[in-house]
Amino acid sequence: MERTDEALCRAVANREPGAFDLLVERYQERAYRIAWSVVRDREEAKDCAQEAFLRLHESAGTFAGQSKFSTWFYRILVNCCLDNRRRGRGWRRLLVWLDAADDERDEDPIERHPAPVEDPGAHVDEERQLSQLWDAVDRLSPRQRAVVLLQCREGLATKEIAEVLDMSEATVRVHLHRAFAALRRRVGARR
Amino acid sequence: MSVSGHPSERLVPYLRNELAAAERAAVEGHVGGCAECRAALADFAALAERLARAPEPAPSIHWGAFRAELREALARRAGSPGRPRRWSLGPLPAALAAGLAAIVLYLAMPGQNLRAPGGDQALVEDAMLASRLDLIKELDLVQRLDLLEDFDVIGRLDRLEPSSQG
Numbered sequence: 001m002e003r004t005d006e007a008l009c010r011a012v013a014n015r016e017p018g019a020f021d022l023l024v025e026r027y028q029e030r031a032y033r034i035a036w037s038v039v040r041d042r043e044e045a046k047d048c049a050q051e052a053f054l055r056l057h058e059s060a061g062t063f064a065g066q067s068k069f070s071t072w073f074y075r076i077l078v079n080c081c082l083d084n085r086r087r088g089r090g091w092r093r094l095l096v097w098l099d100a101a102d103d104e105r106d107e108d109p110i111e112r113h114p115a116p117v118e119d120p121g122a123h124v125d126e127e128r129q130l131s132q133l134w135d136a137v138d139r140l141s142p143r144q145r146a147v148v149l150l151q152c153r154e155g156l157a158t159k160e161i162a163e164v165l166d167m168s169e170a171t172v173r174v175h176l177h178r179a180f181a182a183l184r185r186r187v188g189a190r191r
Numbered sequence: 192m193s194v195s196g197h198p199s200e201r202l203v204p205y206l207r208n209e210l211a212a213a214e215r216a217a218v219e220g221h222v223g224g225c226a227e228c229r230a231a232l233a234d235f236a237a238l239a240e241r242l243a244r245a246p247e248p249a250p251s252i253h254w255g256a257f258r259a260e261l262r263e264a265l266a267r268r269a270g271s272p273g274r275p276r277r278w279s280l281g282p283l284p285a286a287l288a289a290g291l292a293a294i295v296l297y298l299a300m301p302g303q304n305l306r307a308p309g310g311d312q313a314l315v316e317d318a319m320l321a322s323r324l325d326l327i328k329e330l331d332l333v334q335r336l337d338l339l340e341d342f343d344v345i346g347r348l349d350r351l352e353p354s355s356q357g
Contacts, residue, residue: 020265021258024258024261025258028254028257028258029254032249032252032257033247033249036249036250037249042249042250042252045249046252046257049257050257050260050261050264053261054261054264054265054268057265058268129241130241130245130246133238133241133242133245134245134248137242148242149242151203151207151239152239152242152243153242153243153247157207157209158204158207158209159209170200173200173201173203173204174200176200176203176204177199177200177202177203180202180203180235180238180239181199181231183238184231184234184235184238187238188234
């Protein structure tokens with residue numbers, strides 16, 4: 001039977017061989033994806049994810065099991081991303097990204113991410129819509145982006161997102177509503 | 192209920208089935224009679240569904256290399272007694288200290304008749320050191336000499352014209 005994340009975390013705290021590697025393999029892609037959604041830079045997202053795993057290794061013994069392991073770990077991860085921004089590198093990237101977003105605002109996303117020549121029109125249309133959607137997600141504030149992606153991609157409940165981002169549930173609801181309203185305004189729902 | 196009278200901030204939690212029964216009933220009651228909120232709810236549901244299934248545009252990375260780097264970093268931390276002290280001064284201040292020590296030794300050598308009339312040798316040495324304090328005042332600058340490099344030139348090195356003198 002597969003061990004739970006929580007059991008693996010306790011095993012990491014006891015320095016049981018292999019436990020850390022197993023947790024890393026389970027969470028590496030999610031960690032990188034979440035970090036990338038906040039810092040929007042490949043190398044920095046990788047650094048943040050690795051730093052989060054290092055902190056997990058150091059502090060596994062403090063995991064009390066009162067929340068899910070994923071919530072606890074995502075909080076470490078988001079703090080790594082915020083630390084990275086406080087150190088300045090992340091903010092510089094963010095400013096570069098904001099400038100780029102301004103420059104590209106009116107540019108056709110298909111021009112920037114051309115679809116393969118053999119794609120039929122319907123596929124191009126789907127690609128265009130998805131590209132516009134991610135463009136709109138890119139233009140959300142980092143916190144709104146994190147809230148939306150933690151909910152829609154990682155399936156976290158509002159209460160868990162509040163715990164991860166260290167804010168009240170009411171604040172998470174406000175961020176969620178503003179983010180969805182902005183996305184709706186920018187791309188429509190395109191059902 | 193928001194100031195506008197619409198339950199705007201409860202629409203997403205409603206879609207996710209996260210509201211308590213009373214709140215849920217209130218939202219349902221409102222949405223039933225409000226075309227604006229009904230349209231928003233339908234659009235939010237479609238957006239959430241698309242965000243959940245749309246391929247993430249995050250650039251891919253090599254997971255084997257990721258884990259190898261992580262193991263190395265873990266080994267480095269395990270091998271070091273603690274995190275590097277932030278106040279560690281590095282080799283440059285050590286060189287400055289050595290230079291100052293050499294000055295003091297030079298002044299202390301026989302034949303260096305800098306003794307002030309009736310004064311104290313320590314006072315003379317202090318005066319000499321004080322005259323060189325500008326070096327220490329600029330320590331911060333000296334430690335950050337790399338910041339003075341011309342990053343603009345570095346950034347376009349590959350585009351610089353070759354010098355006529357080779």
